[in-house]
Amino acid sequence: MTTHLPVADTRTVRKYVGTLARRHPRMLYGALALHVAAAVAGLAAPRLLGGLVESVEQGTTTDHVDTIxxxxxVFLVAQTVLTRFARYLSQVLGEQVLAELREDFVDNTLALPVGVVEDAGSGDLLTRTSRDVDQLGWSVRMALPEWTIAVVTAVLTFVAAITVGWWVALPCLLGVPPLVIGLRWYLKRAKDGYLRESATYSQINATLTETVEGARTVEALGLGERRVRASDDDIHKSYLAERYTLYLRTVFFPNMEIAYLIPTVATLLFGGYLYTQGQVxxxxxxxxxxxxxxLIDPVDRIVSILDELQLGAASLARLLGVAQVPDDREVSGREPTGEQIAADDVRFSYVEGRDVLHGVDLDVGVGERIAMVGPSGAGKSTLGRLLAGIHPPRTGSVTVGGVGLxxxxxxDLRGHVALVTQEHHVFVGSVRENLVLARPGSSDDQVREALDAVDALDWVEALPEGLDTEVGSGGRAVTAAQAQQIALARLVLADPHTLVLDEATSLIDPRAARHLERSLAAVLEGRTVIAIAHRLFSAHDADRVAVVEDGRIAELGSHDELVEAGGSYAALWDSWHGRSST
Incomplete structure (x- = not known):
């Protein structure tokens, strides 16, 4: 069942924003000082114009008008220059903050337990890394600096208005009730509304990704209409979520427009009355x-940009939520006393109350080769992932050298055991960069030795730029077998003692798979190997074979022992051997 990654609460978001602000005090206070200076320069105009009106009423000269x-x-030019530098410094600060936030997000994402990523699916994480990052980028680069300018301008403008006379506060206060009521109504609903809106985008991405990745299965089983209906349902939910946030805006903004007009009209009426009474x-x-x-313009910008900030806050909460995923590792500080892998009474479930492994016991000798075979859905891959330390067992223990994985x-774990799956990703970059990911700082000689070990050196050196050839998306295309060889060469550089091969060659042409396994024989010499296999020729060569059925190890022994026993493995061997010889 697909689950969504957590979302940070408001307190966590505020704490993180405060942390970012404290990292750049000079730039932050410098930008605020420039904004204040620009706002003060802009406040000179009403006072000068008010004085000009009064001097005209009493009689003035052309020179006085020219001076005004x-x-x-002068004040207009000063305001323009100060505003320019204030916005420049704010945007520089915003870019630095955004870069740091992205780095933190990448670090948190890479630290996610693999099991959590798989349970959450690709849609939720993809939406956070794309739409949420983009939305937050807009908020940090543009919305937040503009909102800061508006707040500073509004506060100073109100203070300047009060200096004209105490009576100005009364008309201004008339606009406060509708403003406060509208803001409280909106803010109470906006965050949840925008979070729900973002969640629907995640679901749309998840459904589309699953459909594209399983396109062949969808076509083979005639599931096209069902997948279209699922996409339509997701889009309908997204439409309802967007309609709700649109409803919030259509109620909120007209209410704000009324709140803006009341103080202006009241000031004219009340000021006019006081003037007729000779009091002002x-x-x-x-x-x-x-x-x-x-005041209308900055207050309007405060309210309007607040909508963008709500979107940004929702996106930031989703990005920070990645860091709140609990770690599935409890580092004890103990050091393994050897390399022996052992599983003792292991039980595991993906869904509470439904175990897929039932009391599995398995001791793997150092340097031993074990093949795990069995029908699809028997629990082979799950057991392999526990033996590789991907998941912790629900009960029981999986240890290396007496220490839980x-x-x-x-x-440290990857120095002891590593998992090799059917999926072998080639990253954007050179062949060299793809390999040294496993061991940064590896020399070209070490890289070539690793490629030679998996029989890939010849085709890599035949590339136009050898190790410097760009591969991955947008680079030179590599075949599935070559991608697998790159992944295996990474393993050679990483040099783990134990390898768990989860059907690592099952997606490759059988002739290429045989070739790869033969070339791996020298590389795997002296290492412990646990191979989960579809093709039983690898089981034939193993020291022992573990037959997994219904989440249990039903049989365990050498190939010859199990064939002679005439049980499940013997039936599988006869069936596979009969097909392979036809």
Whole structure:
């Protein structure tokens, strides 16, 4: 069953934002200082215009008007220059913060337990690494700096308005109730709405990815219409989620527009009344009205950008949620006393209450080769993953040298045992870069030795640029067999003592598989090998064969012993041998 990765709560998001802010105090306070200076420069205009109106009323000169206009031009230029540098510094800070956040996200993603990634599916993680990162990038680069500017401007404008006279506060306060009510109503619903919206995108991606990856199966079983209906259901849920957030905006923003207009109208009416009573001057009414009018733009930007910040906060919560996945490893600090792999009364379940392994016992001798065979769904791959330390057992223990595999740090574990599956990914980069991932700092001679060990050196050296040839997406295409050889060469460089081969050659042409296994014989010499196999020729060559049925080891012994016993393995051998000879 596919599960979604966790989402961080509001407290965690705020704590992380605070941590990021503390990493760059100089740039943060520098940007704030520039924003304040720009806002102060912009506040000069209403006071100058108010004074100009009052001087015109009382009689003034052309020189005085020219002086006022000149001062307005100076403050305008100053505001423009200060705003330019404030935004520049804010965006530089935003880029640095975004880069650090992406690095943290990548680190957290790479630290996810493999089992959690598989349970969550590719859709959820893909949506977080694409849409959520993009949305957060917009919020950090543009929305947050603009929102900061708007907040600073609004606060200083309100302060400037109050300096005109205490009476200006009354009209401004009239706009507070609808503003507060609207904000509380919106914020109470917005985060959950946007999180649900993002979750529907994850589900759409998951369904599409599963359909594309299983396209042949979908076509072979005639599941096309069913998969289309599943996609339609996902899109319908996404439509409902988006319609809900759109509903929030259509209620919220008109309410805000009313809240903006009330203070301006009230200032004109109340100021006009006070002027008729001789309590304030016409210049004061003019300045107050202009200041209150100036409040509309920053407050509107605060409210409008708040919507973008809600999206950004939801995305950040999803990205930070990756770090909240509990580790499936409890490092004990103990060191293995040897390389013997042992499973003792192992039980394991993917879904609570439904074990797929039932009390498995298996001791693997150092340097021994064991083949695990059995029908599909018997639990071979699950047992192999536990023997490789991918999953911890529900009960029982899986140890190397007397220490539980999940008690070892991953770096230490991979020096003892490694899992090789059917899937062999070639990363974007050169052949050399693909190989040294297993052991950074490896020399070209070591890389060539690893390639030679898996019989891949000839075709790699025949490439246009040899080890420097770009492969992977957008680079030179490699065959499935060559991709497998690159993966196996990585293993040679990593040099683990035990290898768990989970049907590692089952997707390759049989002739290539035989060739690879023969070339691996020298590489695997002296290592412990646990091979999960479809083709029984590898079982024939093993020291012992473990027959897995219904989550248990039904038979265990050498090939000859099991054939002579006439049990399940003998039946499998007769069936496979009969097919392979026809």
């Amino acid at each position: 206009i000149g001062l307005l031009a 001057s016409l210049g004061a009414v003019t300045a107050a009205t202009l200041y209150v009018q100036m 999940t008690e070892l740090p991953l770096d």
